[in-house]
Amino acid sequence: MTPIKFILRYTAVPFMAIVAVVSWASHDASAEIDARQYAALSNAYASFPVELRRDIGQALQSGKLSNWDYSSLVRESLDDGVVLDWPSNDRENVATEREKLTALVKADRL
Incomplete structure (x- = not known):
């Protein structure tokens, strides 16, 4: 396994998943109440x-x-x-x- 594949597989993909969840949660919390x-x-x-x-x-x-x-x-x-x-x-x-x-x-x- 090359270092680039290692970084993409074990670092970049999980990081992007975390960023996606945090951005979704912050958007949901900032929505107006009903x-x-x-x-x-x-x-x-x-x-x-x-x-x-x-x-x-x-x-x-x-x-x-x-x-x-x-x-x-x-x-x-x-x-x-x-x-x-x-x-x-x-x-x-x-x-x-x-x-x-x-x-x-x-x-x-x-």
């Missing part, structure tokens, strides 16, 4: 402690919440003793639910 997740945050917003409300406002500064942001906020809410309950009916419009949460955050800042 309407039911926005609705769950909006419905429970009044019961959140001040720190969690501030963290939601900071996460919304980009205009949207990613899956990564949402999972962090859910962990923080569980640490604070607040459980998020997804609404039973399907919320189809992400923009409407995002605006509801944004309005709550803006009203809280005033």
